[in-house]
Amino acid sequence: MESPLLLFEQVSKWYGSVLALNQVTLELRGGITGLVGANGAGKSTLMKLATGQVRPTLGRVTVSGVDAWHWEARRLVGYCPDLDAFYEDMTGREFVRAMADLCGYPAAEAKRRTEATLERVGMTDRANRKLRGYSKGMRQRIKIAQALLTDPPLLVLDEPLSGIDPVGRQELLDLFRALAAQGKALLVSSHELEELEKLTNHVAIVARGRIAAVGTLGKIREMLDDYPLSVRIDLEGAKDAARLLLALDEVTGVDIDRESLTVRAKSPKSFYRDFGDLVVREGLVVHRLEPLDDSAHAILGYLLGGSGKT
Numbered sequence: 001m002e003s004p005l006l007l008f009e010q011v012s013k014w015y016g017s018v019l020a021l022n023q024v025t026l027e028l029r030g031g032i033t034g035l036v037g038a039n040g041a042g043k044s045t046l047m048k049l050a051t052g053q054v055r056p057t058l059g060r061v062t063v064s065g066v067d068a069w070h071w072e073a074r075r076l077v078g079y080c081p082d083l084d085a086f087y088e089d090m091t092g093r094e095f096v097r098a099m100a101d102l103c104g105y106p107a108a109e110a111k112r113r114t115e116a117t118l119e120r121v122g123m124t125d126r127a128n129r130k131l132r133g134y135s136k137g138m139r140q141r142i143k144i145a146q147a148l149l150t151d152p153p154l155l156v157l158d159e160p161l162s163g164i165d166p167v168g169r170q171e172l173l174d175l176f177r178a179l180a181a182q183g184k185a186l187l188v189s190s191h192e193l194e195e196l197e198k199l200t201n202h203v204a205i206v207a208r209g210r211i212a213a214v215g216t217l218g219k220i221r222e223m224l225d226d227y228p229l230s231v232r233i234d235l236e237g238a239k240d241a242a243r244l245l246l247a248l249d250e251v252t253g254v255d256i257d258r259e260s261l262t263v264r265a266k267s268p269k270s271f272y273r274d275f276g277d278l279v280v281r282e283g284l285v286v287h288r289l290e291p292l293d294d295s296a297h298a299i300l301g302y303l304l305g306g307s308g309k310t
Contacts, residue, residue: 003065004029005076005154005185006050011059013045020045022209023059028154028185032176033214034196035189037206043189044082046206050156050187051079063154075103078147082158082189084139086131092142093118093127099146117145122171136163144172155179155186161195173199229268233261234288241284248274262292 006028013021021042037043048054049061052068061068063076086095096118100110118124121141131139144160157176161169176186176199187204190196196203197217205212205220213220235241238261242254245263250271253264265271279286 003062005064006187007060007062008046008049009060009062011049011056011061013049013054014057019209021049021056024209024211026204026211026214028187030180030183030185031202032180032186032188032200034200034203035187035206036196036203037212041206042209043206044158047079047156047158047187047189050154051077075150076152076154078150078152078155080140080143080147080155080157080160082162084143086139086142088130088132090131091128092123092131092134092138092145095131095142096127096145096149100149103150113149117148120148120175121145122168137165137168140164141168141172144175153184155184157186157188159190160188161190169195229265229271230292231263231265231271232288232290232292233263233286234259235261236285236287241282244278244282244284245275248278250274259287 004027006026008024008026011021011024012019024042024046026046035043035046045054049056050063050068052063052070052074055069063073066073066076068077087098090098093114097110097114100114103110105113115124118127121144123138123141123145126138131142134142140160140163144157147155147157160176161172164172173195176188180186188196188199201216201218203217203220204214233241236259238256238259242256242261245251245254245261248265248271250265250267251263252266255262263271278284
């Protein structure tokens with residue numbers, strides 16, 4: 001079987017007496033994976049390990065079967081950091097070209113790749129302006145452009161949507177989807193969980209130095225049987241329906257607002273099954289059913305045992 005584009009095998013990372021990552025196992029083969037977690041959860045350390053900036057204390061990190069610390073792995077990874085580290089007197093074009101030169105490309109190829117990546121991130125017509133005059137969104141685009149220079153199979157993007165206006169944000173979301181469609185693997189860290197949900201349904205949640213869960217938001221939610229589920233149900237005969245719902249073992253509470261119910265339940269899978277049976281058996285007329293806590297924010301909050309702040 002072909003090696004994963006990114007593989008963490010029982011990886012731990014210590015900074016002195018501080019344990020940043022603890023026995024992390026993670027595998028990426030293609031597509032887009034969102035990386036979410038609270039501040040200090042270990043996201044930054046995980047990305048530094050994936051890009052070969054630091055070495056694991058224990059375990060192994062590989063990119064397409066190559067040790068991530070090895071120079072050969074660096075050409076397989078494109079990295080867009082969260083923090084800016086520009087030569088401010090350069091233009092955007094000069095900066096990307098300098099990065100292409102540092103990659104070792106001959107002059108003609110470095111120029112070709114520079115122009116191709118600038119066009120891909122929508123910066124061709126603004127690339128001759130000095131970096132010190134760039135907006136936050138423009139700086140983000142230049143960082144993404146340099147990450148694409150080697151056409152890497154793995155892209156590690158730290159807060160790539162930060163500071164970008166709605167139109168630009170949609171353009172980058174489309175770009176990321178196009179890259180994933182080419183078979184590339186994208187690991188995207190973001191505090192913008194709503195935007196992350198628009199980009200991908202596949203997430204890795206980091207909590208206290210461990211991978212708390214990996215998979216689609218729906219699958220992860222199914223794992224959380226010990227946590228309450230809140231569902232809004234609009235239906236006819238709300239009062240009678242509330243009495244029937246309270247008789248279900250999974251239901252822990254019901255709030256009534258005219259023809260709308262907010263139901264609190266445990267064991268989501270069992271609740272949805274039993275509610276479906278109830279609708280058929282009692283002939284309930286349901287106009288709307290909406291989970292109120294099925295987002296990445298809520299799932300993250302559950303796994304962290306708090307509010308889900310990142």
